[in-house]
Amino acid sequence: xxxxxxxxxxxxxxxxxxxxxSPLVDTKAPDAPIAERWxxxxxxxxxxxxxxxxxxxxxxxxxGLAGASAAATMGEAGYHVKTFCYQDSPRRAHSIAAxxxxxxxxxxxxxxxxxxxxxxxxxxxGDYRSRESNVYRLAEVSxxxxxxxxxxxxxxxxxYGGLLDNRSFGGVQVSRTFYARGxxxxxxxxxxxxALERQIAAGTVAMYSRHExxxxxxxxxxxxxxxxxxxxxxxxxxxxADVVVLASGGYGNVFYLxxxxxxxxxxxxxxxxxKGAYMANPCYTQIHPTCIPVTGTHQSKLTLMSESLxxxxxxxxxxxxxxxxxxxxxxxxxxxxxxxxxxYPAFGNLVPRDIASRAAKYQxxxxxxxxxxxxxxxxxxxxxxxxxxxxxxxxxxENKYGNLxxxxxxxxxxxxxxxxxxxxxxxxxxxxxxxVDYDLQSTIPGLFVTGEANFSDHGANRLGASALMxxxxxxxxxxxxxxxDYLADGPFEPIAEDHPAVVEARASVEGxxxxxxxxxxxxxxxxxxxxxxxxMWEYCGMERTEDGLKKAIDLIRSLKDDFYRNVKVLGSAETxxxxxxxxxxxxxxxxxxxxxxxxxxxxRESCGGHFRGESQTEDGEALRHDDEFAYVSxxxxxxxxxxxxxxxxxxxxxxxxxxxxxxx
Amino acid sequence: MNLTLKIWRQPDASSAGAMHTYQLADVSEDMSFLxxxxxxxxxxxxxxxxxxxxxSDCREGICGACGLMINGDAHGPEVTTTxxxxxxxxxxxxxxxxxxxxxxxFPVVKDLIVDRSAFDRIIQQGGYVSVNTGSAPEAHSxxxxxxxxxxxxxxxxxxxxxxxxAACPNGSASLFMGAKITHLGLLPQGQPERDERVVNMVAQHxxxxxxxxxxxxxxxxxxxxxxxxxxxxxxxxxLRTAIRHGH
Ligand SMILES: Cc1cc2nc3c(=O)[nH]c(=O)nc-3n(C[C@H](O)[C@H](O)[C@H](O)COP(=O)(O)OP(=O)(O)OC[C@H]3O[C@@H](n4cnc5c(N)ncnc54)[C@H](O)[C@@H]3O)c2cc1C
Ligand code: SF4
Ligand code: FES
Numbered sequence: 001x002x003x004x005x006x007x008x009x010x011x012x013x014x015x016x017x018x019x020x021x022s023p024l025v026d027t028k029a030p031d032a033p034i035a036e037r038w039x040x041x042x043x044x045x046x047x048x049x050x051x052x053x054x055x056x057x058x059x060x061x062x063x064g065l066a067g068a069s070a071a072a073t074m075g076e077a078g079y080h081v082k083t084f085c086y087q088d089s090p091r092r093a094h095s096i097a098a099x100x101x102x103x104x105x106x107x108x109x110x111x112x113x114x115x116x117x118x119x120x121x122x123x124x125x126g127d128y129r130s131r132e133s134n135v136y137r138l139a140e141v142s143x144x145x146x147x148x149x150x151x152x153x154x155x156x157x158x159x160y161g162g163l164l165d166n167r168s169f170g171g172v173q174v175s176r177t178f179y180a181r182g183x184x185x186x187x188x189x190x191x192x193x194x195a196l197e198r199q200i201a202a203g204t205v206a207m208y209s210r211h212e213x214x215x216x217x218x219x220x221x222x223x224x225x226x227x228x229x230x231x232x233x234x235x236x237x238x239x240x241a242d243v244v245v246l247a248s249g250g251y252g253n254v255f256y257l258x259x260x261x262x263x264x265x266x267x268x269x270x271x272x273x274x275k276g277a278y279m280a281n282p283c284y285t286q287i288h289p290t291c292i293p294v295t296g297t298h299q300s301k302l303t304l305m306s307e308s309l310x311x312x313x314x315x316x317x318x319x320x321x322x323x324x325x326x327x328x329x330x331x332x333x334x335x336x337x338x339x340x341x342x343x344y345p346a347f348g349n350l351v352p353r354d355i356a357s358r359a360a361k362y363q364x365x366x367x368x369x370x371x372x373x374x375x376x377x378x379x380x381x382x383x384x385x386x387x388x389x390x391x392x393x394x395x396x397x398e399n400k401y402g403n404l405x406x407x408x409x410x411x412x413x414x415x416x417x418x419x420x421x422x423x424x425x426x427x428x429x430x431x432x433x434x435x436v437d438y439d440l441q442s443t444i445p446g447l448f449v450t451g452e453a454n455f456s457d458h459g460a461n462r463l464g465a466s467a468l469m470x471x472x473x474x475x476x477x478x479x480x481x482x483x484x485d486y487l488a489d490g491p492f493e494p495i496a497e498d499h500p501a502v503v504e505a506r507a508s509v510e511g512x513x514x515x516x517x518x519x520x521x522x523x524x525x526x527x528x529x530x531x532x533x534x535x536m537w538e539y540c541g542m543e544r545t546e547d548g549l550k551k552a553i554d555l556i557r558s559l560k561d562d563f564y565r566n567v568k569v570l571g572s573a574e575t576x577x578x579x580x581x582x583x584x585x586x587x588x589x590x591x592x593x594x595x596x597x598x599x600x601x602x603x604r605e606s607c608g609g610h611f612r613g614e615s616q617t618e619d620g621e622a623l624r625h626d627d628e629f630a631y632v633s634x635x636x637x638x639x640x641x642x643x644x645x646x647x648x649x650x651x652x653x654x655x656x657x658x659x660x661x662x663x664x
Numbered sequence: 665m666n667l668t669l670k671i672w673r674q675p676d677a678s679s680a681g682a683m684h685t686y687q688l689a690d691v692s693e694d695m696s697f698l699x700x701x702x703x704x705x706x707x708x709x710x711x712x713x714x715x716x717x718x719x720s721d722c723r724e725g726i727c728g729a730c731g732l733m734i735n736g737d738a739h740g741p742e743v744t745t746t747x748x749x750x751x752x753x754x755x756x757x758x759x760x761x762x763x764x765x766x767x768x769x770f771p772v773v774k775d776l777i778v779d780r781s782a783f784d785r786i787i788q789q790g791g792y793v794s795v796n797t798g799s800a801p802e803a804h805s806x807x808x809x810x811x812x813x814x815x816x817x818x819x820x821x822x823x824x825x826x827x828x829x830a831a832c833p834n835g836s837a838s839l840f841m842g843a844k845i846t847h848l849g850l851l852p853q854g855q856p857e858r859d860e861r862v863v864n865m866v867a868q869h870x871x872x873x874x875x876x877x878x879x880x881x882x883x884x885x886x887x888x889x890x891x892x893x894x895x896x897x898x899x900x901x902x903l904r905t906a907i908r909h910g911h
Contacts, residue, residue, distance in 0.1 A: 073797040092727040151800035153793045153853045155817035162807030194792035201788040261721040295694040301723045476797045524709045571714045576774045
């Protein structure tokens with residue numbers, strides 16, 4: 001194991017891969033005590049009178065929690081909204097798959113929770129790499145979310161007295177997580193979807209399903225619309241507006257295998273990036289410790305088992321390599337290594353995700369993994385419910401986790417009530433995303449970004465049950481207030497379909513489509529995507545090093561080159577064509593993947609989900625370097641063959657003290 | 665295992681379709697049904713034939729995007745979604761017939777993909793609680809008996825896949841609609857709009873070309889979320905009540 005290397009300013013691993021740029025500051029958070037910033041901003045943000053709202057057109061790309069909630073709320077307020085998703089219905093957005101729950105500082109359990117504690121836990125969990133004003137606001141509005149969802153009829157779990165139940169979720173010591181069995185995301189999304197459908201019926205929102213945004217229109221320095229492809233007819237459409245909101249989700253699929261939905265992509269965000277929106281902290285990836293292990297090369301995606309399972313399940317591997325292929329039930333207690341409970345006695349199985357993930361990797365690297373061998377290594381550890389079943393009874397366990405157990409049984413063909421589950425880490429979430437200020441506005445005026453697509457609230461690591469909170473906070477309670485300050489200057493001068501910015505954007509979309517369909521090479525889009533994913537997982541996954549990242553950049557560049565010359569996309573542009581859709585997404589993943597590696601290379605410290613092999617303590621713990629890296633990396637696109645420009649936003653904490661994280 | 669696959673291919677909504685036969689070798693039983701189709705698509709692409717279009721997204725059984733008629737059964741032989749069906753449910757040498765949902769309410773878009781937007785339009789007619797953002801009372805101001813909350817949750821797990829319609833000889837969407845009526849009807853928040861909801865949703869359902877329910881029960885047997893048949897009784901009851909109230 002290598003030891004911490006002291007860095008000096010002239011030791012920049014990413015030198016030569018980027019150009020240093022001017023510093024970046026968030027000018028929108030009011031200069032007030034942290035607890036008063038949001039009230040102050042809401043008051044200072046200008047109002048749009050109801051009669052004017054009808055004249056303002058808003059485009060929202062995405063109908064997940066962040067998009068559907070914003071579209072419904074903006075529709076209710078009387079704006080003219082158009083919203084887009086690539087699925088056949090807004091109800092199917094990837095948010096639907098979230099299992100475990102949503103945090104809120106309700107303190108219904110009287111266990112010492114508060115807005116300040118949720119704020120504190122989120123900043124600490126994010127390893128002091130998030131912007132404190134945004135996080136405080138998130139904690140503040142969290143309680144409104146629960147009220148709103150209950151009023152919509154979201155069937156959260158309740159206690160016998162009829163009040164809402166809570167559970168504690170990975171990494172925190174209070175019970176503040178609201179849940180609907182293992183299907184919280186589904187129930188929250190259906191709530192937001194129903195609110196959205198109500199506005200569609202009311203005529204305030206127009207829904208474009210099976211429409212993919214392929215380009216952003218930036219005219220006279222402002223985001224003014226999008227170019228979308230009707231995925232059924234292939235028609236390329238121009239949609240113009242006064243403001244554009246991206247709520248297009250995360251880009252974890254750059255790793256090919258992830259827990260994200262098959263269609264999750266970076267295209268909307270990346271096209272905006274190429275038009276001037278900075279991309280912040282792209283390398284911050286969350287790897288989730290509890291997923292079902294890979295079975296073979298046919299694997300198309302990975303399935304998450306909610307981390308709520310870690311509340312009652314115990315994680316272990318055999319102490320002896322010789323026991324790894326035995327029936328786990330035949331391995332006696334003294335021959336099991338409950339490694340998380342051993343190394344982290346205070347938090348045990350509830351340590352944050354990055355710690356739990358890396359620990360599992362090390363056990364498997366050490367030859368003590370379990371399950372089938374893939375490429376010569378057993379990549380799996382046990383998650384055992386035998387104790388929980390004995391303590392609580394099978395019924396109680398079934399009541400809490402029934403659907404997760406069923407899902408596991410269905411996928412693996414094994415019965416988790418009888419045999420311990422096998423789990424392994426998988427890419428799950430990205431903290432990185434488009435840079436936004438306190439108003440959620442990107443570096444392109446008039447382009448706002450919400451939900452997983454922005455970088456704002458989770459720093460280098462996201463706490464469990466906080467993405468749903470953020471998506472709904474952004475969409476229901478933050479964006480509708482901040483966007484009005486921008487819209488108060490509208491409606492803006494209409495732009496014509498033959499405006500050079502529109503013509504350029506359309507031509508770029510049409511050119512790419514034409515290219516993919518005429519290469520007529522040898523390899524399928526999926527085969528490139530899989531290879532890119534392998535590179536990213538190997539060199540930009542759970543552990544990153546200077547050598548590995550440089551190698552990855554070379555590999556990605558040559559693979560991308562080959563892709564443009566040798567990809568094979570059949571069919572036509574005028575019909576539904578899934579290979580063509582995927583080709584566009586994979587093309588953008590190549591460019592993103594390279595930037596992720598450059599970002600990881602620049603950040604020669606370990607923080608949250610980003611672990612640099614060169615920056616660890618003697619006992620292998622992540623080591624941050626606040627003196628050098630307490631900044632947000634905001635990357636500017638500089639052109640096809642130019643090195644990206646790095647702008648740094650310094651992170652300043654006034655309401656919280658930076659501490660080296662310790663879960664021991 | 666080796667399989668013979670008979671698959672419906674149709675270039676677009678306005679063209680005629682037909683069954684095509686493909687051979688697929690070396691299928692692993694750990695593959696999901698859709699991964700098996702991915703492998704077939706890789707093979708077709710390599711041979712210069714356009715891959716087969718089918719819908720899927722989460723591949724976790726929750727988004728409701730996937731859905732195929734497999735050997736005449738909606739979502740195939742198990743009680744689950746097509747994406748969660750695994751090849752261990754099939755035998756070596758088997759012939760598997762794969763078709764899209766067949767129903768007047770769900771026109772074919774291409775190959776195995778259908779248009780289910782009628783479901784969204786049914787929800788638009790009242791499958792919600794009218795509460796604007798910001799106007800909600802404190803969540804604990806209205807307790808809900810656990811029994812009602814649990815049952816509301818169980819029926820709210822409907823994923824809108826449309827298997828109930830595909831399985832029904834009448835092409836009825838009553839199970840889908842009954843699930844929403846029951847979910848909102850069990851909660852205090854759903855009471856003020858209860859009558860209008862059922863009347864308007866049923867009217868839209870019929871307008872979309874879905875058939876009436878004659879209590880066959882094929883829907884609930886095919887439903888991957890095991891939505892029980894009695895949600896349709898609840899639907900009918902709510903409709904009678906609404907009519908009695910003068911709707
Ligand atoms: C399996 C799983 C379980 C999870 N569990 C939890 C949990 O328990 N708690 C928690 O807090 N978080 C959880 N998360 C994380 C959380 O679900 C997501 O971060 C969150 O739902 C993202 O919401 P979103 O609205 O930002 O984006 P999404 O829900 O991803 O929505 C993206 C939307 O954008 C649209 N879109 C994307 N690109 C385009 C384009 N180019 N053109 C048009 N439309 C486009 C899509 O159609 C979709 O409507 C989980 C994630 C996964 C993968
Ligand atoms: S009721 Fe069942 S079969 Fe019908 S749409 Fe809902 S989940 Fe699918
Ligand atoms: S792909 Fe989402 S339910 Fe099957």
